Amino acid sequence: MAVRRAIQGIDGPDPLSQLLGDAQYIADDGLATAAYLSLALGKPLLLEGAPGVGKTEAAKAIASVLGRELVRLQCYEGIDAAASMYEWNFPRQMLAIRQAGDDYVNLYDDRFLIARPILQALEAPRDRVLLIDEIDRADHEFEAFLLEFLSDFTLSIPERGTVRAEEPPVVILTSNRTRELHEALRRRCIYHWIGYPSPELEQRIVMMRASTVAEDTARRVVAAVNALRAEPLAKPPGVAETVEWAEAATLLNRGGGSWPRAFARAIGVVLKDQDDLDYIAPRIDALLSESAA
Known part of the structure; x- marks a missing residue:
């Protein structure tokens, strides 16, 4: 019953898809269904796909639909539990001791506790959505820690006791699949793969995200x-780069001119790797001309 509070008024994937569209995110039926089941069942949502296909944007849109704050835990190699859960503000503790003199100071008072994303989500599960972004960048030890957290949604603070969420928080994980995630982690989640959108869907996304871009420009x-x-x-362009390229070419083409020329001049917006630029440079005119046909 507690989980149903998170999706009040959303009685299926179709209404959720419509609400995501209102939040400027176009979701296909597969994503809308996975997101709905994640919310309805109180299970984390694991989104995998190539960089730039909209995994993080999907999490932002879901948080917007729910009217909640998005708390983002950006993973990286070497991330540890302290960076994700909590830390004690040691300098402030030392300052309090000096100022107190002979008086007693509770060094584990709330004013010394720095809540990191996981603790923030546990403290206010009805007000926040926890995004664990690019979990594949973290090491196996951190992934093992997440397994425990995702099992019972509790966090142990030795100086304070156990913090337990009053209801399962909404948790979304993303992965670029730079490495395989542990099977136990996958089993705890509702899974969805986000691929590159179809040309028709991507054109709709461009038109939605870039209001100054003409329909013909979006198609091109x-x-x-x-x-x-x-x-x-090495780094194929994602959906965000598509939108930015359309906007950049529109700016460069103001006052008339050649669309292939405008796209070619703005190529640094869509390709952001020197080897890729060197590879495409001799063929860019032919490629753009073929695309415009």
């Missing part, structure tokens, strides 16, 4: 981006 840039993705690039 989506065709060009899909041609680039078919090339053996």
Whole structure:
């Protein structure tokens, strides 16, 4: 019953998809269904896909739909439990001791506790959505810690006791699949793979996110981006780059001119790797001309 409070008024994937659209995120049926089941069942949502396909944006949109604050835990190599859970403010503790003189100081008072994303989510599960971003960048030890957290949604603070969420918080994990996640972690989640959108869907996204871009420009840039993705690039462009390329080319083409030329001049917006730029440079005119046909 407590979990149902998180999706009050959302009685299926279709209403959720519509609300996500109102939050400027176009979700296909697979994503809307996975997100709905995650909310309804009180289980974490694991979103995997290539960089730039909209995994983090999906989490932001879900938080917006629920009217909650998004608390983001950005993972990286070497991240530890302290960076994700809590820390004690040691300098402030020392200052309090000096100022107190002979008086007693509770060094584990709330004023000395620095809540990190996991503790923030546990303290206010009805007000926050926890995003564990790029979990594949963390090491196996941190992943093992997350397994325990996702099992019972509790956190032990030796100086204070156990913090337990009054209801399961909404948790969304993303992975770029730079490494395989542990099977036990996957079992605890509702899983969805986000691929590159179809040309039609990507054109809709461009039109939604870039209001100054004409429909014909959106069609041209989506065709060009899909041609680039078919090339053996180190860093294929994501959806965000598609939107930015359309906006940049529109700016460069003000006053008239050649669309292929505008796209070529703005190529640094969509390709952000020197080797990729060097590879595409001799072929960019032909590629853009074919895409515009």
